Amino acid sequence: MDVDQWPRVGVLLREWRRRRRLSQLDLALLADTSTRHLSCVETGRSRPSRTMVLRLADALEVPLRERNTLLLAADYAPAYRESDLDDAGMAQIRAALDMMLTAHEPYPAVVVDRWWNVVTGNGAMSVLMAGIPPEVLVPRPNVFRLTLHPEGL
The missing domain is CATH 1.10.260.40 (lambda repressor-like DNA-binding domains)
Structure with missing residues (x-):
């Protein structure tokens, strides 16, 4: 825009x-x-x-x-930088999230963005999502689509 x-x-x-x-x-x-x-x-x-x-x-x-x-x-430059979770500067945050996801096993857990798209999940979540048709997972898995779609969870 x-x-x-x-x-x-x-x-x-x-x-x-x-x-x-x-x-x-x-x-x-x-x-x-x-x-x-x-x-x-x-x-x-x-x-x-x-x-x-x-x-x-x-x-x-x-x-x-x-x-x-x-x-x-207001016609001013943005003051706050937005970083992707995969950026090098976010390595410690990514490591902390991975540690929490692993600690949550054997229960499924996911990290979502502000639109409820699944960013990453633990091993239990991947097992849970294994039977979901590919069209439900495209373009990105979304928590609402995964739970409310007739062929979802």
Whole structure:
């Protein structure tokens, strides 16, 4: 998605504020800003600084990936790097996950991504998935498809 297609930052901030069930006053107090400035940011009458976007995101407890979305919507560069689990810098995390999966045996266990796609699993899970037709596993095994599909688990 091009930066021009991203929703504006004010709309996204208002969405997050409503998800967190906060009034503008509540958020302004948490982010140490004025309700007037917050209102202007949400309506698009004021462009927040990079620091203000991050401060509001912190007050709203927005996940890091979504903070990048907010920054892009405000025409700033992303602040948080996203790494694939197979990257060299993630070797220790991958080793810890493998250790937990192995320790969970003989019971099936999987690691899933934010879309519930199966990233990896232990040996017991591979035995459990052995009888599932290939079309259920394509493009990637998904927990919902695996459990709810008539030919799945």
